[in-house]
Amino acid sequence: MIDFVIIGGGIIGTSMAHELAKYQLAVVLLEKEAELSFGVSKSNSGIVHTGFQDHHESLKGRLAVRGNVLYRKMAKELEFPLVPTGELVVAFPGERDVVESMKENGERLGIPGLEIVDRQWLRKNEPKLSKKVECALLGPTGAVINPYEAIYAMAENATSNGVEIRCGQEVLSIERNGGGWRVVTTEGELRTHFVINAAGLSADRISSLAGIDAPRITPRKGEEFILDRHADRLTQRIIFPVPHKKTKGILVIPTVDGNTMIGPTAEEIDDKNDLTTTREGKQGVLRGIQKVVPSIREDQIIASFAGLRPATENGKFHIREDGEGFVNLVGIQSPGLTAAPAIAERVVELLADKVTFTPRKNHIATRKAIPRFRLLNTRERNRLIREDPDYGEVVCRCELVTKKEIREAIRRGARTLDGIKFRTRSQMGRCHGSFCTMKIMAIIAEELGIAYEAITKRGKGSEIIKGYGT
Amino acid sequence: MESHWPETFPSPGRDLKVKKAESKVMPEPLKHYICIVCPKSCELETDGTEVAGAGCKRGEKFARQEMVLPMRVITTTVKFSSKKKTRIIPVKTASAVPLEDIPSIMERIKGLRPREVPPVGSRVKVNGDQEPIELIITGE
Amino acid sequence: MAVAMGAAEAGLKKILILERLHRLGGILNQCIHVGFGLKYFKKELTGTEYAVRYRNMVLEKDIEVKTSCFVHRITPEKQVTFVSPEGEVTVSAKNIVLATGCRERTREMLTVPGSRPAGIFTAGLVQEMINIYGVLPGRNAVIIGSGDIGLIMARRLTLEGSRVHAVLEIMDHLSGLIRNKIQCLDDFGISLYLEHELLEICGKDRVEAIRYRDNRTGEETRLSCDTLLFSVGLVPEQDLLIDAGIEAGTGIYLAGNADFVHDLVDTVTKEAEELGKSLA
Numbered sequence: 065m066i067d068f069v070i071i072g073g074g075i076i077g078t079s080m081a082h083e084l085a086k087y088q089l090a091v092v093l094l095e096k097e098a099e100l101s102f103g104v105s106k107s108n109s110g111i112v113h114t115g116f117q118d119h120h121e122s123l124k125g126r127l128a129v130r131g132n133v134l135y136r137k138m139a140k141e142l143e144f145p146l147v148p149t150g151e152l153v154v155a156f157p158g159e160r161d162v163v164e165s166m167k168e169n170g171e172r173l174g175i176p177g178l179e180i181v182d183r184q185w186l187r188k189n190e191p192k193l194s195k196k197v198e199c200a201l202l203g204p205t206g207a208v209i210n211p212y213e214a215i216y217a218m219a220e221n222a223t224s225n226g227v228e229i230r231c232g233q234e235v236l237s238i239e240r241n242g243g244g245w246r247v248v249t250t251e252g253e254l255r256t257h258f259v260i261n262a263a264g265l266s267a268d269r270i271s272s273l274a275g276i277d278a279p280r281i282t283p284r285k286g287e288e289f290i291l292d293r294h295a296d297r298l299t300q301r302i303i304f305p306v307p308h309k310k311t312k313g314i315l316v317i318p319t320v321d322g323n324t325m326i327g328p329t330a331e332e333i334d335d336k337n338d339l340t341t342t343r344e345g346k347q348g349v350l351r352g353i354q355k356v357v358p359s360i361r362e363d364q365i366i367a368s369f370a371g372l373r374p375a376t377e378n379g380k381f382h383i384r385e386d387g388e389g390f391v392n393l394v395g396i397q398s399p400g401l402t403a404a405p406a407i408a409e410r411v412v413e414l415l416a417d418k419v420t421f422t423p424r425k426n427h428i429a430t431r432k433a434i435p436r437f438r439l440l441n442t443r444e445r446n447r448l449i450r451e452d453p454d455y456g457e458v459v460c461r462c463e464l465v466t467k468k469e470i471r472e473a474i475r476r477g478a479r480t481l482d483g484i485k486f487r488t489r490s491q492m493g494r495c496h497g498s499f500c501t502m503k504i505m506a507i508i509a510e511e512l513g514i515a516y517e518a519i520t521k522r523g524k525g526s527e528i529i530k531g532y533g534t
Numbered sequence: 535m536e537s538h539w540p541e542t543f544p545s546p547g548r549d550l551k552v553k554k555a556e557s558k559v560m561p562e563p564l565k566h567y568i569c570i571v572c573p574k575s576c577e578l579e580t581d582g583t584e585v586a587g588a589g590c591k592r593g594e595k596f597a598r599q600e601m602v603l604p605m606r607v608i609t610t611t612v613k614f615s616s617k618k619k620t621r622i623i624p625v626k627t628a629s630a631v632p633l634e635d636i637p638s639i640m641e642r643i644k645g646l647r648p649r650e651v652p653p654v655g656s657r658v659k660v661n662g663d664q665e666p667i668e669l670i671i672t673g674e
Numbered sequence: 675m676a677v678a679m680g681a682a683e684a685g686l687k688k689i690l691i692l693e694r695l696h697r698l699g700g701i702l703n704q705c706i707h708v709g710f711g712l713k714y715f716k717k718e719l720t721g722t723e724y725a726v727r728y729r730n731m732v733l734e735k736d737i738e739v740k741t742s743c744f745v746h747r748i749t750p751e752k753q754v755t756f757v758s759p760e761g762e763v764t765v766s767a768k769n770i771v772l773a774t775g776c777r778e779r780t781r782e783m784l785t786v787p788g789s790r791p792a793g794i795f796t797a798g799l800v801q802e803m804i805n806i807y808g809v810l811p812g813r814n815a816v817i818i819g820s821g822d823i824g825l826i827m828a829r830r831l832t833l834e835g836s837r838v839h840a841v842l843e844i845m846d847h848l849s850g851l852i853r854n855k856i857q858c859l860d861d862f863g864i865s866l867y868l869e870h871e872l873l874e875i876c877g878k879d880r881v882e883a884i885r886y887r888d889n890r891t892g893e894e895t896r897l898s899c900d901t902l903l904f905s906v907g908l909v910p911e912q913d914l915l916i917d918a919g920i921e922a923g924t925g926i927y928l929a930g931n932a933d934f935v936h937d938l939v940d941t942v943t944k945e946a947e948e949l950g951k952s953l954a
Binding site: 538539540541544545569570572573575604606607608609610611613620622624625626633636640648655672673674 | 702706707709712720722723725726794804805806807808813824828832833834835836837852853856857861862863937938939
């Protein structure tokens, strides 16, 4: 009998796996898509919030602040990039008291370094902001990450500590069985003491499979647009407008990789599979953003994508043991990413009197990332090339990704073009894969011994070759 | 299975919409073609014998032939599989073939299962029930 | 290659060609169709034949060639840094010529609304897939944009057994050469729709359909397909200059498509040889 089955391999599920890996427990994580992070987390903006946007007495607020602290620690231990950009909530005339009360709220949450900055400061430090902005709340602890990089980092660390991660396995039924749970998937069945439901958009469905009520999920779509790296770095910090009721608004987000991203929109939809970007979305974002950064132009947009937030009606985090040994993590939307590691801690707290959390002997606290050739200097590069000449073969020319990095990504679990993309940044550059796609497919075919026709973009159904092959 | 080829290939003597050249000397019916022999893309007008608008003799020949039986050179690739490797090698037909025969000729070329890759420029015969076709190796 | 030839013929001694793939020839190596060399070699050749001929000419000269070498940085002081399985090296040059060709414009650059399924390619990528790797991306294709590469691939796909439903062009005129429209589209009954705009790409995991609009009438149509090729323009590959913050000037030159998009390789060859000669 397993101790924990975690359903869902996004940021919440892998944070859970990473946390549970610290203890002497048998843990299995199930992910229905071909790879981790392919669900909600893939399209996340990657912001590690300061946390002052949620009430100081709320669970969201406290967990976000704690999560912020944990991310900074984990980024070093697990070697994923975290850029401490800082956050600014900008106030137009008439909005000053909103940001002042946000500051006070943040101080009650224990967030350090908050201050209200004036026009002069803004002109000097964020010159691209609209001159109409009167003042802003500065939160120096705000940061950005690439969500999938954090996910792979935590997953690899969890695996090195004995957690078993199974992708491409969808849960079909969950039933109470012999003092625990019997989870049946497309690949077989597992018996476990505890189930942690971290299934994102499907969390309500998974809970009902187990016969347990949970808040209903109504997907809320967000479209984001990425600007050309050659367009000036527009802002140094993440820029927020004063928030609305349902959404934090349309933001300017300097990404880890140096692009600026604008968005997201917020649109309630019915279809949990609708990841389409729209003209209206783009126009809405441009209108919203030009109020704050007037110099942003439509022709600077080089890419776009959409994501779905697993929203629930009351908008709160639902973190509860709703059934005997069944923990529901439902409705984890903003600041869900930020709170994820703290949510994992909280689940451990919740179960403290039911589970013996014995620290794992010889627990490995760190994890080494795939060396990123692009970021190394000549000496380091030559050392790697001497070790393995595949470090000297450039596959992705836009992002300078080498054959060895691609092979290593496959070795660490990538099976799809998107999986390789998220682990190496290949296919994310200016040419969007038009140069490197076939070369990457050749490497996958060689590493896994499969035919080209079997290679997919992100799992079954998304095969690249639909004609004939070699 | 439904074929992806067009039901009828553009028939000999099809008319392309081009500006009508000044046709003082030629009687109807006239056919109009844009020459595809070279990038000049002359606009040709012909009654089958006389050709107007051609910048060179090849254009005249093209127009006359187009009226009788459009011919094209096929360029494609052939998979050479030896024990060790599979190589995709580009080839072209040694001479132009009737446009309407392209589907059957492609079938024959795709049926080839050759082994060793001949050098660039060498000729490969494609035999079969019909007339033999000759391919020229165009790459390595 | 042509710059090197021109320089070598004019007597220049120390010439180095750095090529990122495993052989010289660039994009010509995947251009298996005819239309090359009429002016330069006085023969109608395929792109591949042109490449083989020219390559052999280069290899006979005293020109140093390094393949599988990726140049990723140049400096205003004319230092060139490249990476190969032998290591990362920086060399100094008196003159640098970027003959880096073009990059294709992609669906993302056009921000076409819709989903992100598999089955969306640039025309050049499909050309590589079929002609170099021998794989066929799909059997029901639509080509967006009437650029030459798209027209050439319309014929190529048809020869290999795919149905090409149409070529959609947003402008009111053909983007590529008329001779390509005739021998690639008309010959095979493939329609070219001018003033037609791609509105949306549909499909969850793989392309299932597109929606497009006839901008003359406003009529919208949904068309089932499983493969989309984008042939919507080429962008000269000048990243090395842009990343270094420099412009072409004395000592650093652009040649061929890296300078601006050309129609004929013959023209590129002549211009590049002239440039090479001038540097000797």
